[in-house]
Amino acid sequence: MENGMLIKTTDLTKVYPMGGQSITALDKVNLSFAKGEFAGLVGPSGSGKTTLLNILGSLDVPTRGSAEVLGEKIETLTHRKAAELRNHHIGFIFQTFNLLPVYTVYENVEFPLLLLGMAPAARRRAVLAALEWVHLSDRARSRPAQLSGGQCQRVAIARAVVKKPDLVLADEPTANLDAENSHHILHTMADINRDLGTTFLFSTHDDKVISHLRRKITLIDGRVAKDEPGPAAEKRP
Amino acid sequence: MIIPKLALRNMLGAGIKTWLNAAVLSMAFVTIIGAQGLYRGWDADISRIMTAAEYGGGQYWVKGFDPYDPFTLQDAHAAVPPALTERVEAGKATALLYVPATIYPGGRIRSVVLKGIEPGQKALEFPSSALAGSGAELPALIGNRMAKAAGLAKGDTVTARWRDARGSYDARDLTIVEVMRTSVQSIDEGQIWMPLQTLRKMAGMPGEATMVTLAKDIPAPGAIPGWDFKGLDLLLKDIRDLIAAKQIGGSIVYVILMFLAMLAVFDTQLLSIWRRRKEIGTMMAMGVTRGRAVALFTLEGGLNGVFAALLGAVWGIPLLAYFAKHGMTFTSEQADSFGMAVDKGIFPVYGAGLVLGTTFLVFAVTLIVSYLPARKISRLKATDALRGRMS
Numbered sequence: 043m044e045n046g047m048l049i050k051t052t053d054l055t056k057v058y059p060m061g062g063q064s065i066t067a068l069d070k071v072n073l074s075f076a077k078g079e080f081a082g083l084v085g086p087s088g089s090g091k092t093t094l095l096n097i098l099g100s101l102d103v104p105t106r107g108s109a110e111v112l113g114e115k116i117e118t119l120t121h122r123k124a125a126e127l128r129n130h131h132i133g134f135i136f137q138t139f140n141l142l143p144v145y146t147v148y149e150n151v152e153f154p155l156l157l158l159g160m161a162p163a164a165r166r167r168a169v170l171a172a173l174e175w176v177h178l179s180d181r182a183r184s185r186p187a188q189l190s191g192g193q194c195q196r197v198a199i200a201r202a203v204v205k206k207p208d209l210v211l212a213d214e215p216t217a218n219l220d221a222e223n224s225h226h227i228l229h230t231m232a233d234i235n236r237d238l239g240t241t242f243l244f245s246t247h248d249d250k251v252i253s254h255l256r257r258k259i260t261l262i263d264g265r266v267a268k269d270e271p272g273p274a275a276e277k278r279p
Numbered sequence: 280m281i282i283p284k285l286a287l288r289n290m291l292g293a294g295i296k297t298w299l300n301a302a303v304l305s306m307a308f309v310t311i312i313g314a315q316g317l318y319r320g321w322d323a324d325i326s327r328i329m330t331a332a333e334y335g336g337g338q339y340w341v342k343g344f345d346p347y348d349p350f351t352l353q354d355a356h357a358a359v360p361p362a363l364t365e366r367v368e369a370g371k372a373t374a375l376l377y378v379p380a381t382i383y384p385g386g387r388i389r390s391v392v393l394k395g396i397e398p399g400q401k402a403l404e405f406p407s408s409a410l411a412g413s414g415a416e417l418p419a420l421i422g423n424r425m426a427k428a429a430g431l432a433k434g435d436t437v438t439a440r441w442r443d444a445r446g447s448y449d450a451r452d453l454t455i456v457e458v459m460r461t462s463v464q465s466i467d468e469g470q471i472w473m474p475l476q477t478l479r480k481m482a483g484m485p486g487e488a489t490m491v492t493l494a495k496d497i498p499a500p501g502a503i504p505g506w507d508f509k510g511l512d513l514l515l516k517d518i519r520d521l522i523a524a525k526q527i528g529g530s531i532v533y534v535i536l537m538f539l540a541m542l543a544v545f546d547t548q549l550l551s552i553w554r555r556r557k558e559i560g561t562m563m564a565m566g567v568t569r570g571r572a573v574a575l576f577t578l579e580g581g582l583n584g585v586f587a588a589l590l591g592a593v594w595g596i597p598l599l600a601y602f603a604k605h606g607m608t609f610t611s612e613q614a615d616s617f618g619m620a621v622d623k624g625i626f627p628v629y630g631a632g633l634v635l636g637t638t639f640l641v642f643a644v645t646l647i648v649s650y651l652p653a654r655k656i657s658r659l660k661a662t663d664a665l666r667g668r669m670s
Contacts, residue, residue, distance in 0.1 A: 101564060101661040122568050129566025136665070140561040144292025154565050156281050201565075 048209060048241050049075040049098055053107035056093050056264075067093040069264040070107065075243065077208065080235050081257035082244040082272065090264040091245035095211045098243065099132050100124035112208060129157050133202030133240075137214035139194040141186040141201075147173070148182040151200045158205060172204035176230055192223025199227060203234050210234075212244045216251055228254045232274075282571060286578040290586070297586060300547055304587030304641065307540040309595035311533045311637050316599065316627035317607065318526045323628055325518055326511075331404040332463045334514045335372075336493040339363060339506040344377075344489055352379045352392065353442065356487045362500045363491040371497045373400035374488035376478050380441035382453075382471070384429040391425075391471050393441060395478030395488075402494035405466070409457035410474045417477060419453040422467025426458045433458050439471070444483040451481070537641075540587075541648045548580045549652040559656060560664025572656045580649020584642035603627050 056068040068090045075081060083091040096102040097109050100116050101124075109116040112131050119127065128134075133154075141150050151172050155165045173179045176196035186194055195215060202210050212231070216224035232254055235242050244251055252258060255272030290297045330336075344355035359367065359374050366372035376395035381388055398411035410418050419439075421431060431437055433455055440450040453471065461467050479485050491506075493499060499508050552559070559572055567575070606624030 096662050099564065101665070122570075125563070125566045125568040128564060134561075134564045136561070138557075140557060140564075140665070142558055142561065144289055144294075149288065153562075156285065157566050159281070 046076050047074055048077045048079075048112060049073070049243075050110045051094075051098075051108065052110075054094070054097065054104050054109050055106040056090070056097065056102070057105040067264050068097075068104070071261075071264070071266055073259065073266065073269070075241060077241055078235070078239045079257060080232065080242045080255060080272075080274070081259065082246050082251060082255040083259050083261055084246060084252060085261035085267070086247075089261040091261055092213055093264075094261070095213050095243065095245050098209075099134060099211045100127050129154070130205075131208045133205070133207040133210040135195070135198050135202050135210060135212035135215045137217045139186070139191075139198045139218075141194055141197055143186055145185070146182065147178060147184050147186070147189070147197050150186070150197055151204050154201060154205045168204055169200075172200040175203065175234060176200045190223070191219055192226060195219060195223065195227050196230060199230055199234070203238065203240060206238055207240060209241045209243065212242060212246075214246055214248070215244065216246070216248045221250065224248065224250045282574050282578055286575055286582055289575070289579050290582045296547065297583070298590070300543055300583045301586035301590045303543045304540040304583055304645070305591035305595065307533065307536040308587050308591040308637065308641050309599065310536050311641075312591075312595065312629060312634060313599055313602070313627065314529050314533055315526075315633050315637070316603070316629040317625055318522060318529065319630070319633070320603075320606075320627040321625045322519060322522050324625055325522070326515055328463060329465075329515065329518060330495060330511065332461065333403065333405075333466050334492065334511055335402055336495045336497045337499055337508060337510045338493070338514065339491045339499075339503060339508050341489055342505050342507060349379060349390075352377055352489075355489045356444070356482075356484050357505055358486050359488045359491060360503050360506065362503055363506075366493065366497065366500070367397075367491065370401045370494070372491050372493045373397055373402040374475060374491050376475060376482070376484060376487060377489040378441050378478060378482045378484075380439050380471075382429065383438045383440075384431055384435075389429055389469075391439070391469050393439065393478055393481075394470055394472050395475035396472055397475045402492060402497075406457065406459045407472065409459070410472065413454070413456040415454035415456055417451055417453045417481075418456040418474065420457050420459060420472040421455060422459050422461050422470070424464060424467045425470060426455075428468065431455050431458075441482065443481070444487075449481065537644065541644060544580055544583050544645055545648045545652060547583075548576065548649050551579075552576060552652055552655055556659070556664045557667050559659060560661050560666075563659075563661035563664060569657050569659065572659075573650075573653045576653035576656060577646060577650045580653070581642060581646040583649070584638075584645035587641060587645075588638050599627065599629060603629065 051071050051073045054068055054071040055066065058065045058067055071094065083094060085091055093102065097104055097116060098111055100111065100119060103117050111127065114123070114127055142153065145153070148169055151169045152165060155168055160168065170179065173182055176199050178193060178196055178200065181189065181193065186197070189197065215227065219227065228251060231242055234240055244255070246252060253273045256275045258270055258272040259266060260268040341355050341357045343351055345351045356376060363372060367374050373396060378393040380391050380393045382391050396405065396407045398407045400407055406420070409420050426432060429437070435455045436452045437455065438450055439453050440448060442448050479487060502508070562572060603626060606626040608624040
């Protein structure tokens, strides 16, 4: 992969069998992302945004073409290697937060570090630091059911960034949040992008998210319709 | 160590659901140990009371005697050999003479065995002393079951008819001098106990016996011509076989209990995987492999067994210890329904092997039952799981 490139897709195609038919979710997508980008995939429902995020997150594999993430070709990874890639280098933020309900805020954020086998003292420091980034240190002992939607999403952000991954993939992160909470979490992610140099790749319809993007890629019917600087392009980290 | 830690965290986090499952499983757990302990206790108890009242330290049977064949009884008598006479005289053994007879209580006919025993014998824990000093010409001692079945009571007389050694029939009235309460049916039902010398005289069998029972812990003097030695292992074999048969019957109950408990675990695990599929997808997104997810859910289910053991210990140990100390008591009717000797109560016996074996069994079965639904995860696609679908 070229120097400084984190992601590169070449003619990336994903076809889903649907009954007797095939649905092409991604059609020869060619994209590259450099380290530290704050980019978004926009487009209508069914345009392939989530499919692309899933493939880049090694949760799915292309039908044809190639997706290279951090030097690993997704299409050739075994389940175990793909899990390792996610574990070490990729953080996820979901529309519905996907927090583990029986865990406390602290335990949710700690989870990826447990998988990494980090030592307890270092783990504790990292979790507290992550909670500090998202201003939730005082809710460490709460359970997800005791938090508001905005707080849940901030926990999800802390969980995604606690291991300081190279890449965070956020699928509609503000879809379930009100304007004020959306604003807060976007600022939080922008701050983390600036402070830690973490690459953020969003899928979104939300104008509030789009307004923070430094690169905006429009997908229509699985194809890249437009790849342009975002509204926040002038704000370099 | 991460999987056990996460499994424990998940189980504790699930709160009341976990403890409800553990409670159901602990019932099966304690019941298995309790029932097994009861049978062991019964075995120990029955061996003790049968040994004390009937078998002593083993028996010498006159050749040809078969307690299960009434036709052998008439000829099952011989002079007590010197090696056994010595022991009888030293109080280390007691001679018993069996004579088949019929009695006519209340105008009905009933087959019995007249059994002669020395009233002063000390070899067996048997109330034979009641036969001495009654003043009756032909004193007889019967058990409470026999008394009930024949409608006899202390002080009653009953006509007995028997055949003596020469084959002549004779009939006399026996006087019931005592009704003994005994838990051992085999010295009670269908039997009338009389002083040995009296019976010998009645049957024309002077110095003869059907068997000689050694006192407990008295070693057998070896082979004696015309007599067969029957050790305790052989004498108790039928009883132990009967207990084993009852144990198998009883095990059906705890197999059902175990099945219900396992069904609860299986059901919970199946529902848990279905309900938590999004959670599984999230875990996969964070780098949990399918294998680790299967291990996690299997272990979570397996922990039900551990929690059940802990919970079972909390309420089961005091309960089982209470029964071990005070025994499980039965009315004589209940005891008789068991078909073999039961003393005033059964005192369960629990060994370390029983507890550890049951713990291992419950844990192993719980793990297997938990693994079955968890296998679904190994076919689950992370993207489907994140959408809340099962692939």
